[in-house]
Amino acid sequence: MECLEFRRRLAAEPTSRDIEFLRHRDACHAGCTESWWRAQRFERQLGRALQSVEAPSDLAERVLLAQATSLRSRMRRHWQIGLALAASLLVALVVAGYAWNLRAGDNGGVLAGMAIAHVRSEAYSLTMTQPVGDAQLRPVFAKRGVALRGMPVHAVFAADCRVGPYRAVHLVLRENGDPITALYVVGHRIADARDFHRAGWRGREVPMGGGTLVLLGNGSAGFAAAERAMAEAVLGPAQRALG
Amino acid sequence: MNLRQRQFDALVHAHAGDLYRFAYWLCGDPSRAEDLVQETMLRAWRALDSLHDAAAAKPWLLTILRREHARGFERKSLDLTILDDGLKDSIPDDAAGADPEQAGSDAELREAIMKLEPKYREPLLMQVLGGFSCEEIAAELGVKPGAVMTQLFRARHKLRKLLSGDAAADNKETAHGMP
Numbered sequence: 474m475e476c477l478e479f480r481r482r483l484a485a486e487p488t489s490r491d492i493e494f495l496r497h498r499d500a501c502h503a504g505c506t507e508s509w510w511r512a513q514r515f516e517r518q519l520g521r522a523l524q525s526v527e528a529p530s531d532l533a534e535r536v537l538l539a540q541a542t543s544l545r546s547r548m549r550r551h552w553q554i555g556l557a558l559a560a561s562l563l564v565a566l567v568v569a570g571y572a573w574n575l576r577a578g579d580n581g582g583v584l585a586g587m588a589i590a591h592v593r594s595e596a597y598s599l600t601m602t603q604p605v606g607d608a609q610l611r612p613v614f615a616k617r618g619v620a621l622r623g624m625p626v627h628a629v630f631a632a633d634c635r636v637g638p639y640r641a642v643h644l645v646l647r648e649n650g651d652p653i654t655a656l657y658v659v660g661h662r663i664a665d666a667r668d669f670h671r672a673g674w675r676g677r678e679v680p681m682g683g684g685t686l687v688l689l690g691n692g693s694a695g696f697a698a699a700e701r702a703m704a705e706a707v708l709g710p711a712q713r714a715l716g
Numbered sequence: 717m718n719l720r721q722r723q724f725d726a727l728v729h730a731h732a733g734d735l736y737r738f739a740y741w742l743c744g745d746p747s748r749a750e751d752l753v754q755e756t757m758l759r760a761w762r763a764l765d766s767l768h769d770a771a772a773a774k775p776w777l778l779t780i781l782r783r784e785h786a787r788g789f790e791r792k793s794l795d796l797t798i799l800d801d802g803l804k805d806s807i808p809d810d811a812a813g814a815d816p817e818q819a820g821s822d823a824e825l826r827e828a829i830m831k832l833e834p835k836y837r838e839p840l841l842m843q844v845l846g847g848f849s850c851e852e853i854a855a856e857l858g859v860k861p862g863a864v865m866t867q868l869f870r871a872r873h874k875l876r877k878l879l880s881g882d883a884a885a886d887n888k889e890t891a892h893g894m895p
Contacts, residue, residue: 484872485865486850515872516844522825523845528736529750533728536757540724543758
């Protein structure tokens, strides 16, 4: 290494440990050694001047406090997001479960809903009290393609209606107490009978013949008798037990 | 306390002071310097898993701080040529030790350091306070090592010139062959 290169290096990297650099320092008699010592003194002074700035005594604690605060804030945010996601998931599950339940019930759940909607739209039928005779009933059943095999007792209203997309015979049976609506839905037979309670109505769905009987009332006390009466009407006295 | 938090605590206690001094000389403002340390440490916490070697911790932190400062510098150009009151307040009177002559000399040197243009002061701080090599500084600043050597040469030359108050250093610089 030559003096020029040594001094360039010395000015840029005074503390260099490069072996060629140090060898030149030790071997040169043209003042490079003295220059090196001067540079070292200056570097010490420079280092001392830069290090002389005192950091606030509680800086580390303040940094840790800021970090802990930030961390907790982020954790709280993540927790809130997690909670929101969990709530959303729960709502989605509830909605999906409800939808699945409706679908799983096939015509049952849906049919019940449509039957209630229909009865509400024809609420006047529930106010009827005069018995309906054979002459009125038979055409109603015939219109829906059902041969009337027995006379449903205590019928006070009879009409051929559409319950949602389905054709149905709409009867109101009244013995002593509250009226019971009997909707015989033609052409749609549910798999299993079930009772339900929806929108303030008590109900029962029963597979019957080639269709489904839906009973609606304020209570279910008269359902058994109404079911028997409708089974006799649709299936006949001998077949009613077979449903 | 988990291991990650313990590592971070140790990092803070070991390097907060060095970071503060580095930040201080970069920006010349005690409040901003502390903010820089806080921001640096928060970034370090998030990226702590990328630190695998304890020996690399200090340069790693200084690099984060320098970049943080550069981002801030882009937003707000600071007047770095004036030694403000905050700087004077932060440097103890006896910082240079018991020798009055030395103390006076160190005070002048500190003032001279703050008068350096950032392009000279930054590599000098990285070298002296951070322990970075010329190659490492070059990589960090995105320039060639030769350019860094020139900046370091000029930084020291300007300091000597400011301290001596004469223009002789200019001639020496040329004589040393630096561009």
